[in-house]
Amino acid sequence: MSTIVNPILPGFNPDPSIIRVNDDYYIATSTFEWFPGVQIHHSKDLVNWRLIGHPLTRKSQLNMRGNSDSGGVWAPCLSYDNGTFYLIYTDVKSHYGAFKDTHNYLVTSNDIMGPWSEPIYLNSSGFDPSLFHDDDGRKWLVNMVWDHRKGKNRFGGILLQEYSEEEQKLVGPIKNIFRGTEIGLTEAPHLYKKDDYYYLMTAEGGTRLKHAVTMARSKSIWGPYEVDPQNPILTSFDKPELTLQKAGHGSLVQTQHGEWYLAHLIGRPLQPSGNCNLGRETAIQKCEWSEDGWLRIVGGDAQVTVEGPGLAEYKFDLSNSKDDFNSETLDINFNSLRVPLEEEWVSLKARPGCLRLYGRESLNSVHKQSLIARRQEAFRVNVETVVEFSPESFQQMAGLVYYYNTKNHYYLHVSYDNELGKCLNIYSSTRGFYDEPGDGAISIEGWDQCYLKAELHFSELQFSYSRDGEEWMKFGPVLDASTISDENADIRVDGVSLDQGFTGAFIGMCVQDLSGQKKHADFDYFIYEELD
Structure with missing residues (x-):
């Protein structure tokens, strides 16, 4: 049986x-x-x-x-x-x-x-x-x-x-x-x-x-x-x-x-x-x-x-943990927010072997986000990607996002600073309150690529980065992954919780260009590996 x-x-x-x-x-x-x-x-x-x-x-x-x-x-x-x-x-x-x-x-x-x-x-x-x-x-x-x-x-x-x-x-x-x-x-x-x-x-x-x-x-x-x-x-x-x-x-x-x-x-x-x-x-x-x-x-x-029922066992082949973006169609596990995929903002053809995203609105938007993500389906997960991005303004960002909704997310991103040049930083949004946890941005001026990693262990989220994909350095503090949840998204009025969040944690890649220039970023691969 x-x-x-x-x-x-x-x-x-x-x-x-x-x-x-x-x-x-x-x-x-x-x-x-x-x-x-x-x-x-x-x-x-x-x-x-x-x-x-x-x-x-x-x-x-x-x-x-x-x-x-x-x-x-x-x-x-x-x-x-x-x-x-x-x-x-x-x-x-x-x-x-x-x-x-x-x-x-x-x-x-x-x-x-x-x-x-x-x-x-x-x-x-x-x-x-x-x-x-x-x-x-x-x-x-x-x-x-x-x-x-x-x-x-x-x-x-x-x-x-x-x-x-x-x-x-x-x-x-x-x-x-x-x-x-x-x-x-x-x-x-x-x-x-x-x-x-x-x-x-x-x-x-x-x-x-x-x-x-x-x-x-x-x-x-x-x-x-x-x-x-x-x-x-x-x-x-x-x-x-x-x-x-x-x-x-x-x-x-x-x-x-x-x-x-x-x-x-x-x-x-x-x-x-x-x-x-x-x-x-x-x-x-x-x-x-x-x-x-x-x-x-x-x-x-x-x-x-x-x-289980009295039925013959029928197993399916396990999916590959690494997506090299070599197909002309996106893997079935990936999703976008609110709108279908269109060449205007996402492409697997513009640079074969890469996922190209053109920067649009912010992670707060309910209209035009350039975000591709997949569900978190286990408590212990490692996620890794690499991004090529040449920002010229602090309004241009690209990177790895741990996302619940427009008000609750963590974002490890490449951007630009007048003093640091090309830089790496984290920002968080918790119930809509913006913060930059950790010690602030660091310069990665001169880097063609930046490797990004997220390690999820139950309630803990640790971001890391690398120049070559071999030697990794932790970036920022251990973050509270439990905020990426229905319960944290619920509205509380006079001590009473009103159910307003009904989804779950997603992790993926996104690009923003708040200047309207539609600066693009290329992601060469995406690894989603469950450790449970």
Whole structure:
């Protein structure tokens, strides 16, 4: 019997939507402001997983320029029916304050690898939309409804409406079928049908430590829905001994041999801060159905090791830790912020064998950043690159960035100083406050190249530099990697934390030219090496 080791999708991979098509399993996860939109992972045994693609690759499908931090793609739902893959997603334009602008769309494809269709607009009443294919051929959309009014429950319940494939739009009445349990913050609805019951799975408690999976059921899709007497069916709340915290936001899959598994969101807090710099990750638990028809987690809690299904092992080749940028396409693990790759600002052709980035706006921008980065997927990681850059102004910078969002990042960069000439320095942004930790800039005048390294060890980040890539020197103090996390990004008002950060740590290369001259930098390689 195989063993699943959680998380199955480490690093920033939240809100899993899992399906099986014949002998293949797929999970779609949220990508928020990172482009391309939605990650799709593939497995044949529920143990070994590989990233295979991103459905939202065109600006016509997803235009996030100007979207706020942690806006963009929330909680996609992947489904399959009669030869067609369906992907529902939300493009969140704003989410700070009382209002949320949440536009929900549908794209389809006959092949999981695409191409995916142009989007069909559905509604904007709330987020976490999900499509259910009933056995009579009808299709139904459920999503949570956001209520901005004073004195109201902002998580206002779960709306149901029919989707007409022929008309390519929602049709018929809209009904609030479930207002949640006493846990509150009801979201992430998924409908399932088993033994003449419609089962409505939701997430409650918020996506931090009180997160939970709850279940309700009804003989009619319109309700009323009775709640599981043992809700929540999964949570890590008040269980500090568990490695996997924040358990919630789940979706179900049945194997070809009749076994049931729940893919769900988790976080692994750093100590002592309790912050999760790897973001919200995906784990999976084995399930069974009780005699009275309720879903139960085998073992009861979110476990690191889980009994796998009776399926043959299927491993994938490991990816190379070093990218020499010799391809004409960027590696699948790299992402940009908000906008697709365009030759105007990023090129693998301008200087073959190098990644060329043209400087644009600052790391504070939500419009035109020249930044290419990948997820941090382990607590102990070494990252290395080398940059060729000839700055002529302090407004021109290029280097290695450890990034959460526009307000939280660390940046080891080459720039220019009137006294030092070409120089190297670190700047940090913590909740928007700018600083230059350490002893200040040093001159690297006359260097054609500068090698840059970041060593991540749980809560510690140490930058280093080298002239030749052989002899390395530490640069700056040990920095607090735990600030690159959801928890640190959250807004605190009168001692109350308001969840505003939903992504995770990325590390990569970027260039800025605040003078508008679009000075470019060339990166010859990028090494991402996990030590765990």
